[in-house]
Amino acid sequence: MLKIIWVILSLVLIGLIFLRTPQNQGLASFSTKSNLLGSPSSAEQFLNNLTVILMIGYFSLAIFLNFLN
Template sequence: MLKLMGALISLFLIIIIFLRIPQENVGLASFATKSNILGSPSSATRFLNILTGIGILAYFTIAIQINLLN
């Protein structure tokens, strides 16, 4: 169960990192501004920062638990 959750959090973090591609990259940045998926740029940045931090903490917690069980 922990390995499955660890894999899901890993995929989640990869997706978040792709959403955080720098603004000069025209492809994803233009998509995000045209579709307005994440709202305004400042609130989207803050939201992604919080989400990334929570995901990293959850990943480390699960990784430590998996290592202690082995």
């Protein structure tokens, strides 16, 4: 059961990392930083926090599963 959760977590992390946009895109980066139509910086902060939490969970499960074997 834990291995299934671990595999799903790794696939979600891979997808989340691939969907993230690069930080340096010239003028396109400047246009996405404007706060006129919402707050992209808060969405970016949420995605950063979610990525860190999922990575901690992934590595914790990897260490735990390593000690089981």
